Every structure is written in structure tokens, then in C-alpha cells.
Amino acid sequence: MREIEAYEFYREIGLESRLTAINKKLDKKMFYDFADINKKEKTAITKNIERMELTYLLTPITINIQTFINEEYHFEGIMFVTVSLKEGTTEKDIKVLEEVIHGALPHPVVLTFSFQSKILISTGMKRLSKVNKSTVVLETIHRTDWIVDVRGEPVVSDFLQSIQLFNLNFSNFYEFYKDIDMAVEAFENTKTIGIFKVIKEDEQREAHQSLIQQIHEIEQSITRFKTAIKKETQFNKKVELNVNIQQLIKKLDQIKKQL
Incomplete structure (x- = not known):
């Protein structure tokens, strides 16, 4: 090193x-x-x-x-x-x-x-x-x-x-x-x-940053849902939260493909 x-x-x-x-x-x-x-x-x-x-x-x-x-x-x-x-x-x-x-x-x-x-x-x-x-x-x-x-x-x-x-x-x-x-x-x-x-071109960089901001927001939402699952005691609500997480992960993958 x-x-x-x-x-x-x-x-x-x-x-x-x-x-x-x-x-x-x-x-x-x-x-x-x-x-x-x-x-x-x-x-x-x-x-x-x-x-x-x-x-x-x-x-x-x-x-x-x-x-x-x-x-x-x-x-x-x-x-x-x-x-x-x-x-x-x-x-x-x-x-x-x-x-x-x-x-x-x-x-x-x-x-x-x-x-x-x-x-x-x-x-x-x-x-x-x-x-x-x-x-x-x-x-x-x-x-x-x-x-x-x-x-x-x-x-x-x-x-x-x-x-x-x-x-x-x-x-x-x-x-x-x-x-x-x-x-x-x-x-x-x-x-x-x-x-x-x-990325030096202004419009491309702004679009790029917009996608990154969306990724950050989705990742924060996923973290909140995971925290909620740990606190949730009802099975059906845990399932619902997990479904929400999977939907967000799918959306996250779609955005990352645009970068």
C-alpha cells in the first residue's frame, strides 16, 4: 500500500x-x-x-x-x-x-x-x-x-x-x-x-444527477420499509412491506440501467 x-x-x-x-x-x-x-x-x-x-x-x-x-x-x-x-x-x-x-x-x-x-x-x-x-x-x-x-x-x-x-x-x-x-x-x-x-456536458450531467437523486430516494425508502418490517408484528403487513421493497428494487434496477 x-x-x-x-x-x-x-x-x-x-x-x-x-x-x-x-x-x-x-x-x-x-x-x-x-x-x-x-x-x-x-x-x-x-x-x-x-x-x-x-x-x-x-x-x-x-x-x-x-x-x-x-x-x-x-x-x-x-x-x-x-x-x-x-x-x-x-x-x-x-x-x-x-x-x-x-x-x-x-x-x-x-x-x-x-x-x-x-x-x-x-x-x-x-x-x-x-x-x-x-x-x-x-x-x-x-x-x-x-x-x-x-x-x-x-x-x-x-x-x-x-x-x-x-x-x-x-x-x-x-x-x-x-x-x-x-x-x-x-x-x-x-x-x-x-x-x-x-460528465462535462451540462444537460447530460443534470439528467445523470437527477437519476442518482432518484436512486438515493428509493434506497432511503427501502431502508425505511426494512426498519418497519422489523417492528411489524402482523404477518400480512410484513408481506405487504416486502412486496413494496421488491417493487422498489425493480425500479432501482431500471434506473441504474439508464446511467
């Missing part, structure tokens, strides 16, 4: 050979004082973060990529932020942390959580608020599973290959970041469809 640290990840995708790392510590106090966070979010930062740093900052000065500014998006650069987590950090804690960090920092962020020789990558597109153009709205956050072995699984290899710098769109920072975000989303979707599949 070839374990991966955050810096190994940056080296693997080609950042280390193109840019000089900044390694600038981001003080937690900065989030407390300037970010609009509540007590729960402040506690999550205090309790779970060992160290947080701006590892790389991509701007037109440091890399040959142009800014992208229109009425909806304002992409002047990209931040690669590394967060070392403390023992005991839960998935729920990570969800809070990524929302706070993505939401508080000005540029789009590639967020690398690091813990005991494994990493997790989080991305989230940001658009300008329609109400107040001086603020940004965080869209859907995407997140990989924990990556332990850099070459151990096909999904990990495919993911890392897809976000090699030479495979990304250098036309502007919006397209560059979108490529990374789509790759993270594709990694996330492997839990549902079993393969790593990046």
Missing part, C-alpha cells in the same frame, strides 16, 4: 512541479472574527482542526489562467487549503467544517482534509448573491471518500488522473475549478453507480 499525505496529493496532480507552495497558516481566530459563524461552527473549528493552511494560491500571476467575471460568477483565483484534523473528528464534524471554510474564504477552494496518512477532497462552486453582489452563495458541496492508497483502487487512480493539471481546462479559473469539482462529484457518485464517470 502506498499511503498518501496531502503533499503527496499535490505532487501527484502536478501542483508541486508548477508552483511554489505558500504553506501559510490560517489562524482559526480569522474565522471567529470575520466569518459569519454560529457557536456550533466555532466549536467544530476549535475541537477538530489541528492546523489549517493555505498551501497553494493560483492567480494569473502564478499560473497561466485568466480570471472569469460575469453577473453570476467571480473567479479571480483558486485556493488549495489543507486542514489537518484531530483524533475523534466525525463525518458530521467534517460537513460543518467544509461548509464554514468554503463559505468564509473569498476564492473557490480545493479543500484537502488530512488525518493519519489519508486525505479527503472537498469542493464547492460559489456564485454571486442575486440580492447582494458583494457576497457569495455556496452551491452544492462535493466530497470524495477517504483516500488511503494513491494507487490502490481504480476509482482513486481515475480520479487523480482526471485532475492532473494537464487534463484541466486552462482557459479561465471558472472552467479550471469546474473540472476539479466535476471530478470530485464523479468520485462521490461512484458509491451509487460503481464507476468513476465524469
Whole structure:
């Protein structure tokens, strides 16, 4: 097994050979004082973060990529932020942390959580608020599973290959970041469809995501029915619930064939 640290990840995708790392510590106090966070979010930062740093900052000065500014998006650069987590950090804690960090920092962020020789990558597109153009709205956050072995699984290899710098769109920072975000989303979707599949065409990707959402909803319904069966004492109702589950499984198979 070839374990991966955050810096190994940056080296693997080609950042280390193109840019000089900044390694600038981001003080937690900065989030407390300037970010609009509540007590729960402040506690999550205090309790779970060992160290947080701006590892790389991509701007037109440091890399040959142009800014992208229109009425909806304002992409002047990209931040690669590394967060070392403390023992005991839960998935729920990570969800809070990524929302706070993505939401508080000005540029789009590639967020690398690091813990005991494994990493997790989080991305989230940001658009300008329609109400107040001086603020940004965080869209859907995407997140990989924990990556332990850099070459151990096909999904990990495919993911890392897809976000090699030479495979990304250098036309502007919006397209560059979108490529990374789509790759993270594709990694996330492997839990549902079993393969790593990046879909770049907007309409196809929206249709694909709609099917995945349907799968999630059906799987949740199946789980609820299974729980109900365990609690049910009447045989005829158990049979009825089982019939419902079989119908949902059949529907699930039909949807998966469309992916």
C-alpha cells in the first residue's frame, strides 16, 4: 500500500512541479472574527482542526489562467487549503467544517482534509448573491471518500488522473475549478453507480444527477420499509412491506440501467 499525505496529493496532480507552495497558516481566530459563524461552527473549528493552511494560491500571476467575471460568477483565483484534523473528528464534524471554510474564504477552494496518512477532497462552486453582489452563495458541496492508497483502487487512480493539471481546462479559473469539482462529484457518485464517470456536458450531467437523486430516494425508502418490517408484528403487513421493497428494487434496477 502506498499511503498518501496531502503533499503527496499535490505532487501527484502536478501542483508541486508548477508552483511554489505558500504553506501559510490560517489562524482559526480569522474565522471567529470575520466569518459569519454560529457557536456550533466555532466549536467544530476549535475541537477538530489541528492546523489549517493555505498551501497553494493560483492567480494569473502564478499560473497561466485568466480570471472569469460575469453577473453570476467571480473567479479571480483558486485556493488549495489543507486542514489537518484531530483524533475523534466525525463525518458530521467534517460537513460543518467544509461548509464554514468554503463559505468564509473569498476564492473557490480545493479543500484537502488530512488525518493519519489519508486525505479527503472537498469542493464547492460559489456564485454571486442575486440580492447582494458583494457576497457569495455556496452551491452544492462535493466530497470524495477517504483516500488511503494513491494507487490502490481504480476509482482513486481515475480520479487523480482526471485532475492532473494537464487534463484541466486552462482557459479561465471558472472552467479550471469546474473540472476539479466535476471530478470530485464523479468520485462521490461512484458509491451509487460503481464507476468513476465524469460528465462535462451540462444537460447530460443534470439528467445523470437527477437519476442518482432518484436512486438515493428509493434506497432511503427501502431502508425505511426494512426498519418497519422489523417492528411489524402482523404477518400480512410484513408481506405487504416486502412486496413494496421488491417493487422498489425493480425500479432501482431500471434506473441504474439508464446511467
